[in-house]
Amino acid sequence: MGRPKTFDPDEAIRAATRVFQAYGYAASSPTLLADAVGVGKGSLYHAFGTKHELFMACLNRYAAEEYAEFQQLLDQPGPVRDRIRRVFEAAAAADQADPARPGCLIVNTATERGLSDAEASTVVWDSIARTRTALREVLAEGARAGEVETEQDLDALADMLQCTMIGLRVLGRGSANQDSIRAVIESAIENI
Amino acid sequence: MGRPKTFDPDEAIRAATRVFQAYGYAASSPTLLADAVGVGKGSLYHAFGTKHELFMACLNRYAAEEYAEFQQLLDQPGPVRDRIRRVFEAAAAADQADPARPGCLIVNTATERGLSDAEASTVVWDSIARTRTALREVLAEGARAGEVETEQDLDALADMLQCTMIGLRVLGRGSANQDSIRAVIESAIENI
DNA sequence: CCCATTGTTGAACCACAGGTCAAGAACAGG
DNA sequence: CCTGTTCTTGACCTGTGGTTCAACAATGGG
Numbered sequence: 452m453g454r455p456k457t458f459d460p461d462e463a464i465r466a467a468t469r470v471f472q473a474y475g476y477a478a479s480s481p482t483l484l485a486d487a488v489g490v491g492k493g494s495l496y497h498a499f500g501t502k503h504e505l506f507m508a509c510l511n512r513y514a515a516e517e518y519a520e521f522q523q524l525l526d527q528p529g530p531v532r533d534r535i536r537r538v539f540e541a542a543a544a545a546d547q548a549d550p551a552r553p554g555c556l557i558v559n560t561a562t563e564r565g566l567s568d569a570e571a572s573t574v575v576w577d578s579i580a581r582t583r584t585a586l587r588e589v590l591a592e593g594a595r596a597g598e599v600e601t602e603q604d605l606d607a608l609a610d611m612l613q614c615t616m617i618g619l620r621v622l623g624r625g626s627a628n629q630d631s632i633r634a635v636i637e638s639a640i641e642n643i
Numbered sequence: 644m645g646r647p648k649t650f651d652p653d654e655a656i657r658a659a660t661r662v663f664q665a666y667g668y669a670a671s672s673p674t675l676l677a678d679a680v681g682v683g684k685g686s687l688y689h690a691f692g693t694k695h696e697l698f699m700a701c702l703n704r705y706a707a708e709e710y711a712e713f714q715q716l717l718d719q720p721g722p723v724r725d726r727i728r729r730v731f732e733a734a735a736a737a738d739q740a741d742p743a744r745p746g747c748l749i750v751n752t753a754t755e756r757g758l759s760d761a762e763a764s765t766v767v768w769d770s771i772a773r774t775r776t777a778l779r780e781v782l783a784e785g786a787r788a789g790e791v792e793t794e795q796d797l798d799a800l801a802d803m804l805q806c807t808m809i810g811l812r813v814l815g816r817g818s819a820n821q822d823s824i825r826a827v828i829e830s831a832i833e834n835i
Numbered sequence: 836c837c838c839a840t841t842g843t844t845g846a847a848c849c850a851c852a853g854g855t856c857a858a859g860a861a862c863a864g865g
Numbered sequence: 866c867c868t869g870t871t872c873t874t875g876a877c878c879t880g881t882g883g884t885t886c887a888a889c890a891a892t893g894g895g
């Protein structure tokens with residue numbers, strides 16, 4: 452009962468996320484966010500609380516979706532190297548897709564709010580740790596299948612892939628030429 | 644003639660840089676900056692103009708110093724791999740040095756002001772391109788000296804090292820464990 | 836020692852950020 | 866259709882951000 456919402460909260464969070472990605476947390480004013488969502492400021496506050504709470508909702512949702520897509524690609528059948536390559540290519544494609552180059556909210560938040568925002572930082576570093584673990588597991592699978600040399604240090608490999616992934620996301624914010632991106636991906640895969 | 648400055652402009656820029664690194668451009672208020680420099684707001688404006696001009700001064704100086712240190716390490720004698728490793732280690736050490744983990748101003752700016760600030764973006768991507776070129780040149784030197792296999796694609800290698808470098812700088816903002824950092828560096832070097 | 840020049844500063848300014856609220860609007864149930 | 870509930874909205878409020886300025890402090894030169 453009560454008056455129904457005129458907007459889809461999910462859609463609203465998605466729109467707000469785009470703003471946070473593009474301009475960062477500090478530069479995303481309530482007016483900007485409300486306009487992007489297509490709703491009055493008051494409604495935003497009524498629905499989500501403070502700006503920081505809205506941001507955390509965006510960040511959590513983003514992290515969850517990112518991780519889900521990630522895992523889905525890693526869980527597919529086929530050689531381990533191909534699966535990992537597809538994850539990198541998906542990230543690169545996401546960056547290229549939007550001409551505004553909003554980049555990755557996790558990475559952007561890691562650099563913008565590394566200090567000053569313990570709550571966001573927790574989500575960010577947890578998310579990064581999860582990614583690393585997921586990579587580490589698929590590498591182990593590759594080792595069992597004989598696709599990855601078992602004497603290699605899988606932890607180190609996962610770290611390296613993780614780091615490359617983050618670097619790619621930063622490069623993706625600029626209009627980095629596609630050749631460099633491809634080269635980095637191939638280099639990382641070959642290094643496994 | 645005229646009243647002499649009570650502060651060293653160089654030192655002021657350095658102090659301001661620390662603030663910008665830690666909190667980002669948007670969250671660095673004039674009050675915060677003036678306090679960090681230890682001078683009244685008015686003096687800052689008198690000496691540097693707008694906040695954005697001060698920021699650009701910081702960014703340019705930071706990029707120049709970073710690049711100089713970089714080149715200096717790459718120009719030292721010894722095996723190419725060792726020189727490159729030292730560059731990475733220097734970056735990691737810089738991140739570890741300050742417990743506040745301010746990270747790299749270039750990388751932070753790349754993610755925070757990728758859109759909305761064309762002037763800063765120019766400096767950022769130019770700086771990144773220069774780094775890549777420097778790496779590319781030392782790799783070529785290594786190829787001539789027989790330390791790097793000549794049939795390798797040096798451009799691709801430079802891209803990969805560059806990307807790893809950026810990833811490291813992001814990881815450096817968190818309290819990433821030192822083992823991971825070391826593993827990433829070794830992995831990158833081995834991949835040459 | 837007076838003056839031109841350059842620095843320093845806190846007060847003052849306007850705009851906007853972040854957030855609240857009172858008024859009204861759209862429902863469901865009785 | 867009246868009522869309780871939930872939404873919506875723009876006006877409104879307070880604080881601060883970014884910036885300017887008038888008044889005063891150090892200098893060196895003539």
